[in-house]
Amino acid sequence: MGVVGKGFAIVAADTSAVHSIMLHKNNEDKIMLLDSHKLVAASGEPGDRYFEFGGLIRVEYVQKNVSLYKFRNGIPLTTAAAANFTRGELATALRKLSFASVRPSVKTPMAFSVDFLVSVMFMIFSTLIIDQNPYSVNILMAGYDNESGASLYYIDYIATLHKVDKGAFGYGSYFSLSTMDTHYRSDMSVGEAIELVDKCILEIRSRLVVAPPNFVIKIVDKDGARDYAWRQSVQDVTTAAV
């Protein structure tokens, strides 16, 4: 979830890496630094660590492209530009190489069998280029620009982009959005915003049946993007009990 205040934006995310019913680790940082003044919180498949069929965004890909722009042009991208770039990547991937729409047409005398063979080869081949499948990650991008202050962008997994003051993804969003609607004001100070985030975390912990135990909170303001706090109720157990 994310909140914009006066001259800053706060993003909080749970820190559990889950695979169906199993919790891999509960201190995984899902909020990445895009550059010195931008944060990206990505929820969905844990894709940028290992190869998985089903479509994954490489947040690192966006990170590197943002850096590339800075190197090429000498000035960093604005948050709006970075958000639109990310949205463009997601939108392109959304309609690229889906099995239904791509039908290779081969016009030879043995048209039927070659067509079938090509289709089969194509299907095999496309399992090797997983990157082309639609991404299934939801993104909240927070950033600070000197000209326009702090901003928060909500990017859906189907590439819906919207600039928001408060946003949330996942099952927790049902609870946290309502809490934020009640208590949010547009000129909150850092303390008040953290209080609001804590209220949301409390709500999630008490009402969500699969509530994640730990959360990380990061802040971005004119001094840059940085870790703010962790809210841990379960520490990672590193050794088994004997």
Next chain:
Amino acid sequence: MDKSPMEAEATIYLLCGKDNKVYLLKLQKGNTSWDISSFNLGFEPRFIFSARKSSKLCSANPNLPMSIFEYNGSAVVAMVGKNCFAIASDRRLGVQLQTIATDFQRISKIHDRVFIGLSGLATDVQTLYQRLVFRHKLYQLREERDMKPETFASLVSAILYEKRFGPYLCQPVIAGLGEDDKPFICTMDSIGAKELAKDFVVSGTASESLYGACEAMYKPDMEAEELFETISQALLSSVDRDCLSGWGGHVYVVTPTEIKERILKGRMD
């Protein structure tokens, strides 16, 4: 009738009346003609409505019981007045049952005399809008003038039909002032079938209520202020009956001399 070619499993029922009879027409998937049955009524019926069996769309998200066009929720309407037009939309951006934002922009200005309102899936609304602005800017550079609304409508139709077998899941409403300040409105379905109209056009999840409201409230040759009142009332009363659209309204009234943009506050829910 059925605006979405993707809904291949829908059965369409049409109930209409004429000459003391009520006809029930049924169009099933795979059939190319309507099955008609009729009942004799004692009087001349004065209604027409249709129902559509909700269709299941095959998609990656298993929690999608409704159509992909109803994923984000939208309502757009355009009306013609005397040498002016008005185009209005709701402001809700939702993800199925959840509201994400209440200030989503569905109507965009292409140039001073042509506006396009896009309803349907929000991501395609944004992608399509960017493509159209790009094409119009190129046109402006090449032709050194703005596009006429009729031309623009043909452009949108062509762009949508390019994606015939993987369409942009949105339904545009185009409104503009043509030659001699004559207002022009049209809508099309997601693959570019144009529907020109002389009075009003609607699209979105609230389209059925909008048809009713507009039909009741519309009068030909309204001036700009009266047109604004009419379209606002029609929009607000229709979105009140649709849970997926609402949270206020955004109205543009365009005359040859000025563009007036107004935000409406209706039932905020």
